[in-house]
Amino acid sequence: MNSRSNFDTLAPEFALKINGAALPLAAAADLIGINVLDDVNTMGMFTFSLTCMDTAQMQVKWIDDDLFREGNPVEIEMGYRDNRRVLFSGEITGLEPSFPENGPPTLTVRGYDRRHRMMREHKTRSYINLKDSDIASQLAGAAGLKPQIDDTQVVLPYVLQHGQTDLEFLLSRARRIDHEVVVDGHSLIYRPRKISESATLTLRREIELLQFRPRMTTMGQVQELVVRGWNAKDKKEFVARAAVGDEPSLMSGKKSGAASVQPIFGASGSTVVRVPVQSQQEADQMAKQRFSEMALGYIKADGVCIGEPLMRAGVVVKIEGLGARFSGLYYVTATEQSFSIAKGYRTRFAVRRNAT
Structure with missing residues (x-):
């Protein structure tokens, strides 16, 4: 089997800073795990959990500590001994203690990136x-x-x-x-959206890539998308079209989903979208966007790989070892980076692709 990488994947590491300082050793000793969620369609979020029982004093701890007050800035790094990167920078927004019937109490600290200020x-x-x-x-x-x-x-x-x-x-x-x-x-x-960019990293089946489940469908794929709008002031209709060939990139594939439909099922016609637009230029821009979004629905997949700090929402990843149709470039829409003392470092992800 090929080597997984040029860094030591047997030595996963994390660093958690609050108020610009490293997590105190006493708190780090109680840490259970850290999760960082990243998504192109919403705010990024983190959680980390600690046991919060002082067995010597037989009382809860950390819950009232100023270290975990709402608003405190948090920075999280994950990676390996010689490859650790900042995955998250945000603020604490809430605490979630749990007191189970059987087992010690735990404290989950939750927060979001600074987009939460816009909500x-x-x-x-x-x-x-x-x-x-x-x-x-x-x-x-x-x-x-x-x-x-x-x-x-x-x-x-x-x-x-x-x-x-x-x-x-x-x-x-x-x-x-x-x-x-x-x-x-x-x-x-x-x-x-950077779907025409080169790959940020490569995942190989049974090496870095541990699980992968792609789903390809021609449903919803059409050869042309038409945007129609009306300018009430000028009493003028705007019509914009985007069709096969207007995809910003085929992501290392040979034929987009829209291009695959006609020879298999015959002419697929067009989809008409009626939206408020104020100029022909805006209509043209929207037609290309809607067509690109539709095309990215051709292949959707989710998977798990070894912990990878470069795997972030919004990047392009290359996946190898899945045969000719499903190997290639994929646009990452969401990731969940998790580090736990029991299971180590893993990355779950969701991706899309517009061609095979």
């Missing part, structure tokens, strides 16, 4: 003559985050945020143009 208030307000990137910059600044924003180019005469939190609104705007909303520490990143 506090439902708002209704309007934006005039701004690009989506301008709106993202404004919302990042209001949440105390540093904006790292890719220019979206299309100026929008009027955009309404109606009864939504800032994060709900920003995610809905991002989905319209195939963008991601990512937080890295204190920075909010607003960028196009």
